[in-house]
Amino acid sequence: xxxxxxxxxxxxxxxxxxxxxxILLLFxxxxxxxxxxxxxxxxxxxxxxxxxxxxxxxxxxDTYVCINNYIGYISQLYxxxxxxxxxxxSINIEEYIDEQIKIAEEEIFSIxxxxxxxxxxxxxxxxxxxxxxxxxxxxxVIDKMYALDNSDDVSTYIxxxxxxxxxxxxxKEYSLMVRRDMNNLTYSILPHEYIINNNYIESxxxxxxxxxxxxxKEQIESNTYNTYSPIVYDDEYIxxxxxxxxxxxxxxxxxxxxxxxxxxYREKRFKNIDEYKNYxxxxxxxxxxxxxxxxxxxxxxxxxxxxxxxxxxxxYIFTEKEGMNYELILDTYTIDLPEFLESYNSTxxxxxxxxxxxxxxxxxxxxxxxxxxxxxADSFKNNYFNTEKDFExxxxxxxxxxxxxxxxxxxVQGDVNSYKIILTDQTGNSTDEISLNIVMxxxxxxxxxxxxxx
Numbered sequence: 001x002x003x004x005x006x007x008x009x010x011x012x013x014x015x016x017x018x019x020x021x022x023i024l025l026l027f028x029x030x031x032x033x034x035x036x037x038x039x040x041x042x043x044x045x046x047x048x049x050x051x052x053x054x055x056x057x058x059x060x061x062d063t064y065v066c067i068n069n070y071i072g073y074i075s076q077l078y079x080x081x082x083x084x085x086x087x088x089x090s091i092n093i094e095e096y097i098d099e100q101i102k103i104a105e106e107e108i109f110s111i112x113x114x115x116x117x118x119x120x121x122x123x124x125x126x127x128x129x130x131x132x133x134x135x136x137x138x139x140x141v142i143d144k145m146y147a148l149d150n151s152d153d154v155s156t157y158i159x160x161x162x163x164x165x166x167x168x169x170x171x172k173e174y175s176l177m178v179r180r181d182m183n184n185l186t187y188s189i190l191p192h193e194y195i196i197n198n199n200y201i202e203s204x205x206x207x208x209x210x211x212x213x214x215x216x217k218e219q220i221e222s223n224t225y226n227t228y229s230p231i232v233y234d235d236e237y238i239x240x241x242x243x244x245x246x247x248x249x250x251x252x253x254x255x256x257x258x259x260x261x262x263x264x265y266r267e268k269r270f271k272n273i274d275e276y277k278n279y280x281x282x283x284x285x286x287x288x289x290x291x292x293x294x295x296x297x298x299x300x301x302x303x304x305x306x307x308x309x310x311x312x313x314x315x316y317i318f319t320e321k322e323g324m325n326y327e328l329i330l331d332t333y334t335i336d337l338p339e340f341l342e343s344y345n346s347t348x349x350x351x352x353x354x355x356x357x358x359x360x361x362x363x364x365x366x367x368x369x370x371x372x373x374x375x376x377a378d379s380f381k382n383n384y385f386n387t388e389k390d391f392e393x394x395x396x397x398x399x400x401x402x403x404x405x406x407x408x409x410x411x412v413q414g415d416v417n418s419y420k421i422i423l424t425d426q427t428g429n430s431t432d433e434i435s436l437n438i439v440m441x442x443x444x445x446x447x448x449x450x451x452x453x454x
Contacts, residue, residue, distance in 0.1 A: 049214075051146040051158065051205050055322040060145055061233050061241070063157050064324075066178055066187040069228070070111060071140045071163075076104035077128070078135045078167065101128075110225040113179055113188035115216065120194075130191075136167030140174060141248045143256075145323065146205055151217040153183040158195065160202045162252050171252040175201070181220040186227050188220050239295035239306045242318040242326055250287055254280050262319065262327050262335075269334045269368075282367050286312060286402070286427075298339055307339070312365060312402045312426055331366060333359035336446055344446055350410045353417045353440050356448045358405065360438075361423070364395055365402050377441070380451035394454075399434060402426035416441055 054060050075081075082097045105127040109117075117123075122130060142161040149155050156179050163174035177190035177200070195201065200208055220226065249257050258266070258276045270276040280287070290310035298305040304320040317337065319327040332340050344355055356375075363371040369392040376385065385391040404426040411418045416439060423434040440450040 047152075048147055048149045048155075050210060051148050051208065053323055054145040054147045054157070057238075057324060058230070058233065059147070060324045061237075062228065062230055063145060063159070063178055063180060064142065064241075066180065066189075066228050067140055067142075067159060067176070069225075070108070070176075070189050071138050073104055073107040073111070073225075074131055074134050075136070075138045076107070077101060077131055078137060081137065081167075107225045110223050111187065111189050113177075113190045116188075116190045116194055130193075134163070134165070136165040139164045139166060139248060141245065141252070142324075144202060148210060148213060150179075150214055154179065154181050154217055154219065156180075156213050156216070158200055158202075158205070163192075164248065164251055179216070179220060184219055184222055184227075185229065186220040186222045188226060235297040235306070236295065238320075239297070239308055239318075240292055241324065242306055243292045243295075243308050243310075243316060245326075246316060246318075246328065247287065247290075250280060250284070257328070260326065260328050262329050265329045265335050269330070279367070290314065300338065305339075313362070313404070314366065315362070331359075331362055331368070333363060333371060341446065349412065349417055349442065350419075352442055352448075353410065353419050353438075354407055356440060356442075356446075356450070357407075357419060357421060357438055360450065361403050361405055364399060365426075369395065375448060375450055377449040377451050384454050399423060400425040400427070400430065403434075 054063070079097060079101060082100060083093075087093055087096065105124055108127050108131070109124045112122075140161055140163050142159055144160045146158045147155050148157075156177060158175065158177050160173075160175045162171050164171040174192050175195045176192055177195060178187055179190070180187045246257065254277055255273060257280075258270070258273045261270075261276075266276075270279065290312055292308055293311045293313075294309040296307040298307060306318040306320065308316040308318065310316070315330065315332050317329040317332075319329075321327060329335070329337070340355075344352060347355070360372055360375055363369075369388060372395070373381075373385070373388045373391045376391070381391075385394065400423065402425070403423040406422040406424065408420040408422060410420075419438045419440070421436050421438060423436065425432065437453045438450055439452065440448055442448050
C-alpha cells in the first residue's frame, strides 16, 4: 500500500480517537452535572405559596433550634428553680433571682415578633403576666411543622405539638409560629395565643388566609437574643433527637408511639395497643431514667437507620422518614433485621449461640416473657414451667430486673451447644452474680430452642 495512503489512514484514525475522547468527556461532564444537581437539590428551593409540611432535615432542625431557645427562655422565668442552687455567702439571693427573671423577660421580649408586639400592645413589663401559665421547666415536642415562603430569605413556620411542664408533670397541646430570616440568621416568635386567636389551628391549615403572612417580607434585624447558628447535624445529633423524642412522647402520647412502630414488628410483638401500654407501664421508670449509650448509623437501599442502645442495653432502631419522622423497632429478636441477620449468618456456632442468648436476655430485660418462654424446649417446659406465668414468676424471683451478660466457657456435644454465662445487675443495685449454664439447639434460619439449670 502506498505510504501516503497509510499516512492518511493513520491521521484519520487519530482524528476519530480524538473526537471519541471529546464526546466521552462531554458525556461524563453532563452526567457529573446531573449527579451534582441531584445531590444539591433542595426540596424547599421551590417557593412554597401555601403552607406545606417541612420535609428537609436541616430546615426542620434549624427551626427546632430556634424553638428550643424560646422554650428555654420561658423556663428561666420559673422562680423556684433558683432556690435549689448553691450561692456564695456574699450574694443577695433575692436580688440575684430578680436579675435572672429580668434577663429572661428581656430574652423573651427580644424574640417576639415586632408585628405581634404592636398588635397585642405588649411591652417588656407584660411578659411575666403573659407567661404566668407556663412557670416551670418546659419542653416542647414537635408533631408537625408547616412552612410558607414569604421571600427568598424569609419563611414562616407553624409548629404543632405538646408542651410538657416537667416541674408540674403536666402536658397540653401547644403551637407557635416562627419567622426565620435565612440571610441574617435571625428569627422571631408568635406564641400559642396568637395561633389560637387567629384560628391557625392544624385542622384549618389549608384554609388560612395567608395574604397577611405572605406580605410580611421584612427582614428580621438581629439583636442580642434572636440569632441562631446553622450547624451540620451529624449522626450523633440525629440519634439523640430521635431517642429523646421517643422518651418525651412516653410522657404524654404513648398511643402515637404505638403507631410509629414498624407494622410487621408491631403485629408480632404486641397484640394490640393495650399490650404496648402494659409494656410501657412495666418499664416506665427505667425508660425515663435511661440515656443513649451507643448508636450506629446504617444506610441501606436508600434508607437510613439509627440503631440506638441505652445504658440498660435496650435497642431502639429508628428508620428515618421525611420531616424528622421515624418508624421504630424496640428489639433485635422479634423480627430478623437485615443487619443482624448478616451478623448471624457470618458467624460460627459459638457466635450464633451467644447472639441467641443475648436475644433471650434482652427479652427478659424487656419483660417480654412470652418470647422468652417460646424459646424454651418443650421437655424443659413440661418438667419445670407448665405455664408462661410459672416461668415469669421464676424469672422475677431469680434474675435481676436488668441483666448484663458475661460469656465464659463454650462446649459442643453433637448438635447441642452449651454456654456458661454470668449475669450481673445492670442497675448497680446488687453486687451479686448469677451463674447459668445455657443449653441450646440451633434450628432452621435464626430459630433455636434452649434450656438452663434450675
